[in-house]
Amino acid sequence: MKISLVDEMxxxxxxxxxxxxxxxLLLMENAGRQSADAMEHLLGxxxxxxxxxxxxxxxxxxxxxxxxxxxxxxGAKVKVFLAGNxxxxxxxxxxxxxxxxxxxxxxxxxxxxxxxxxxxxxxxxFSDGVLDGILGTGFQGELRGNTAELVRAVNxxxxxxxxxxxxxxxxxxxxxxxxxxxxxxxxxxxxxxKVGHLLCPGAEHTGKLMVDDIGIPSELLGSxxxxxxxxxxxxxxxxxxxxxxxxxxxxxxxxxVVAGSRGMTGAxxxxxxxxxxxxxxxxxxxxxxxxxxxxxxxxxEVMTQPIPEIAPGILGGDRAMGSLxxxxxxxxxxxxxxxxxxxxxTSELVRYLAANIDKPMIFDADGIHAFRKHPELLAEMxxxxxxxxxxxxxxxxxxxxxxxxxxxxxxxxxxxxxxxKSVFVVKSECTxxxxxxxSAFFSTxxxxxxxxxxxxxxxxxxxxxxxxxxxxxxxxxxxxxxxGLAGDLxxxxxxxxxxxxxxxEKLPEAICQWKRSGR
Numbered sequence: 156m157k158i159s160l161v162d163e164m165x166x167x168x169x170x171x172x173x174x175x176x177x178x179x180l181l182l183m184e185n186a187g188r189q190s191a192d193a194m195e196h197l198l199g200x201x202x203x204x205x206x207x208x209x210x211x212x213x214x215x216x217x218x219x220x221x222x223x224x225x226x227x228x229x230g231a232k233v234k235v236f237l238a239g240n241x242x243x244x245x246x247x248x249x250x251x252x253x254x255x256x257x258x259x260x261x262x263x264x265x266x267x268x269x270x271x272x273x274x275x276x277x278x279x280x281f282s283d284g285v286l287d288g289i290l291g292t293g294f295q296g297e298l299r300g301n302t303a304e305l306v307r308a309v310n311x312x313x314x315x316x317x318x319x320x321x322x323x324x325x326x327x328x329x330x331x332x333x334x335x336x337x338x339x340x341x342x343x344x345x346x347x348x349k350v351g352h353l354l355c356p357g358a359e360h361t362g363k364l365m366v367d368d369i370g371i372p373s374e375l376l377g378s379x380x381x382x383x384x385x386x387x388x389x390x391x392x393x394x395x396x397x398x399x400x401x402x403x404x405x406x407x408x409x410x411x412v413v414a415g416s417r418g419m420t421g422a423x424x425x426x427x428x429x430x431x432x433x434x435x436x437x438x439x440x441x442x443x444x445x446x447x448x449x450x451x452x453x454x455x456e457v458m459t460q461p462i463p464e465i466a467p468g469i470l471g472g473d474r475a476m477g478s479l480x481x482x483x484x485x486x487x488x489x490x491x492x493x494x495x496x497x498x499x500x501t502s503e504l505v506r507y508l509a510a511n512i513d514k515p516m517i518f519d520a521d522g523i524h525a526f527r528k529h530p531e532l533l534a535e536m537x538x539x540x541x542x543x544x545x546x547x548x549x550x551x552x553x554x555x556x557x558x559x560x561x562x563x564x565x566x567x568x569x570x571x572x573x574x575x576k577s578v579f580v581v582k583s584e585c586t587x588x589x590x591x592x593x594s595a596f597f598s599t600x601x602x603x604x605x606x607x608x609x610x611x612x613x614x615x616x617x618x619x620x621x622x623x624x625x626x627x628x629x630x631x632x633x634x635x636x637x638x639g640l641a642g643d644l645x646x647x648x649x650x651x652x653x654x655x656x657x658x659x660e661k662l663p664e665a666i667c668q669w670k671r672s673g674r
Contacts, residue, residue, distance in 0.1 A: 156366070157376060158383035158597060159347040161292050161327050167346060167375045175372055179247045183214060185369040186319070186345050187221020187251070193343040193365055194226060194284055194317045202230035204283040207274075207314075209305065209323075210252075211289045212239025217248030218319050218345070219288020220255050226286075227260055234281075235262040236274050238289045238305055271304055278312035285309055287318040287337045292327035292349060297334045306335040318342040321351055322360045330357025331562055338362075345369050347376055350383065350565055353585040353597050383565075386588070386596045388672055391636040394629050395621075395669065404436030408623030411486035412457075412616070413441045413479060413508070413522075414493040416501075417468030420446055420453070422494025422520065422612045425655055427457040429616025430490070432662040433637060434624055441482055443468045471500025476507050483508070488515045490619040492522020493612040501525070506532055513537035515622050515630075519615035523548050533575040539591065541631050543580040543615045569593050580618070580631050582611060586639065588631045596632055600639025604646040609655025614638045617662065641665035 159167065171177045195201050208223045210216035216239055227233045235255060241264065244252060256262060263270055278285065287309070289302065298306055306324055309316065316339045321327050324336025330351040340362040344352060351357035352364050368376055384390065398407075410430045415423030423440055430438040439458045442450050446468050447461035460482060463474035483489060489512060491505055505525035509516065515538055518526070523544050526533055530552055533540055544552060550560045553571060560567055564581065568589040572579050581587045586598040618634030625633045641661035645653045 156385045156387060156389075157347055157378070157381040158350060158353070158385060159381060160350065160383070163381060164292065164346055164349070167371060167378075170375055171371050177370065179214070180250060182369050182371070183217050183221055183247050183251065185367075186218040188225050189345075189367040189369060190218055190222035190286065190288070190317065190319050190343050191225035191229065193341055194222070194286055195229065196365075197315050197317055197341045198284050201226055201284070204231050205281050206231045206233050206284050206286060207277055207282040208233055208235045208286045209289050209309070210235055210237055210239070210248075211291075212237075212241070212243040212245065212248060213291055213293070214245055214248055215288050215291030215319055217245060217251045219286055220248065220251035222286055222288070222319070223255050223260055224251070224258060227258060233260050234277055235260055236270075237262060237264045238302065265301060265305060271301065271308065274305070275308050275312075278308055278314060282312065282314050285312070285314050285316045287316055287323055287339060289323040289337075291320050294323070295326050298324050298336070303335045306337055310335075310338050315340050316362075318361070320345045321349055321357070325351050325357040325360050327351040329562060329564070330354035332356045332360065336360050341365060343367060346371050347381075348385065350597075354564060355584045358584055382593050383595045383597065385599055386632055386636055387599045390596075391633070391669060392672060394625055394633040394636070396624055396626065398624075406623070407434060407436030408488060408620060409437040409439075409486045410435050410488045410490060410619045410622075411439050411441060411482055412493070412619070413470075413489065413491045414495055415440070415442045415446060415450065416470070416494055416496035417443075417446065419494030419496065420450060421609060423450065424453055425609045425612040425659060426490060426493040426519070426616035426619075427454060429613045429659055429662065430620040431456055432659055433617040433620030433634070434666060435620035437486075438620075439482065439486065441479060443470050465500050466498075469496055469498050469501060471498060471504050475504055479504075479508060480511060483512045483514065486514070488517070488619050488622045490517045490519065490615055492519040492525075493615060495521040497521050497524050509533070509536050509540065515541075517541045517543065517615055517619050519543045519611060520548070523552060527551055530571075530575050533577045536576075539576055539578060539628070541578045541580060541618060543582065543611065543618065545582040545611060549579070549581055565589075565595060569595065578628070578631050580614070580635060582614070586635050588635055590628070596635075598635050598639050600636060601642050602646045604649065604651045604653045605642040605658065607654055610642070610658055613655050613659050637662065637665055637669060640669060644668075
């Protein structure tokens, strides 16, 4: 399923009217019906229940007014509070306001403090559910005045809330919230999901997300001009290549993992084992020679190779460079960085490998740090590299603060992918994969329990392990999906107590489930 930006959705609405002749009122009617159905879903029925409908003067308010009619027809006791300026109602919203009035639905303009007081009483004592149709996806900035008071009143009441298209106060293109925003239990997105539904803090306010096309032609909703997409089960089912009967370990992928340092051997172990658990045939861990015996005892299926070190547990220098170049010749894919350390000599080693190896390469953690003051070197590599930063690592690479990055995460990631000719797997509450051509994919898997040390190492190993099992360039998508699915399986058993190795051990089960769903 595609994801739309605000201007893209406006263009889709315009084309629906101009190209297909679909009246705005018909789309609003469909939106109202689906919003009413969403409320029924949330409450388990609306007959004899008190529903508070909050309607602005724009088309979002028109959707809410249309929903009010359907809720009333289904037996609900509906009270509508008009939050917008009466003189600013759009034509279609005004039509639905007038119809609701003729049906005898109670309406109250929120034009005074007295009216707000009445709303607070209704919300606390006489409401079973609230429908938010105050502001739509065009909102930006900070709520002020009566609108901010209205949102505070809704949140304070603690009643079940359905938001139409996006919760009031959330910016649809970024998920940004400046001050107040409705905390919805369920959001019914019209046409397509929006970026603001997926990235925090907007995702936190969205609640459960439902999407309805409201009658917009599928040709418009699936347009190739839309460069954002959900990494959902349907897309994931197309990613994994069929494994033939005559397959052998060499044809499934030979992955060299350059990782680990004193105190950080766990990262190297997790990443290396994830390579094999994701289905690769061979994993070799290149580790500082003083740590080699420890890792050889710790890892059974992963091969280990001691590499000359410049200090106990620290890689760097000409001898290490030569050893790693020789090893790389015997492998298909390189994963560089988990727990590797940030000594200057180590970072120089990482940059040397990037400049001298013409094979698929994934950089994680300290591998990304090596390019912090030299990101332009990524664009000079022989192959398009894959980087797997969390928000802190991404912000450091781009020399911005994490709050600055969060406010413009998608555009900044797009610009970086284009400028540095790299694929960025940006790890957050909704992991995002961005390609140099601007294509962006948002994960539908994963959970809060995965906020634990080592999960990123498992992810980078999973991506590396899938390079030879997917078509060119698709391993980041496959790895993010598989890692998130394994995390969800682990979360069902462990909850917030899960650790990275729980995700690692669920990778085979997740692969089986993935294959079954793709048939």
